[in-house]
Amino acid sequence: MNRLRQLEAFRAVMIAGGVTSAAHILNISQPAVSRLIASLEKSLNIPLFDRRQGRLHPTSEAEFLYGEVDRAIANLDHVAQLAADIRNQKAGHLRIACLPGFATSLLPRVVAEFLADRPDVTMSIQTRSSARVREWIAAQQYDIGIADEFEGHSAVNHESVNIRTVCAISSRHPLASQKTITPKDLDGLPMIIQDRQNRFYHAVKAAFDTSGAVLNHRVEVRQFATACLLAEQEVGIAIVSSIDAAEYIGRGLVTRTFEPQLPFRLDILYPKYHPRSLLMQEFIVQFRDSLAPFLLPDKSP
Secondary structure, three states: OHHHHHHHHHHHHHHHOOHHHHHHHHOOOHHHHHHHHHHHHHHHOOOOEEEEOOEEEEOHHHHHHHHHHHHHHHHHHHHHHHHHHHHOOOEEEEEEEEOOOHHHOOHHHHHHHHHOOOOEEEEEEEEOOHHHHHHHHHOOOOOEEEEOOOOOOOOEEEEEEEEOEEEEEEOOOHHHHOOEEOOOOOOOOEEEEEOOOOHHHHHHHHHHHHHOOOOEEEEEEOOHHHHHHHHHOOOOEEEEEHHHHHOOEOOOEEEEEEOOOOOEEEEEEEEOOOOOOHHHHHHHHHHHHHHHHHEOOOOOO
């Protein structure tokens, strides 16, 4: 620390051209600056200044040394600023793995808002199936995973949220005039369903079976975004996540309340044995906030 103060005093004198101005720069006394310069010359065994008529005149050795000292202190200042940026969530790198549909719906807006005032933050976003996302998180290859159908893993922590689902239908369809649509309304009509291996498909099928309605499988898809596009083209009607549906409203697609309400469970995954950075914690808060308009109301007392 003493050596750093010596170099700071040397740099200040070189910049200011004298001890008095250097003392103002460093906010210390003139004698303190003189002592630091003298101790630096002694430790380096190099004459840095000629003392003539009460003033310091840099030697050629000082001129040669100054460039390196200036760069070194500037680098230290940069490190200190970088540390402050990291502390204030203004710098760093985040790795996100998510479902393909999520990367084309809500996530881009959340990322854009998060990065808007963080020019030194970088991100990696990769899309794959829920199973692959889970594997990446378990292997600590990514910081945050967004998936569904998560069944647990010893190396993964997770939290689940229930997303509100809606009936996605072409604005030209006769049922678009209704505020609420039930399985009875959809009895035998062409439906765009999610992959039959998915938990959400079975929830939809159970709702139809309970009401005695026939679920007419017209097209089977893996992503809600695809279902919305097909519904817009009047291929059929779909029950989808309100997050995905929001991207297509006003483009020939309307959404209506579906009763009974069927939650779509979204899982947020984290590596269990990798500490969460301050930057990651801040992003998680912003991401959770972005989900608020789409969450299924909590009916617990």
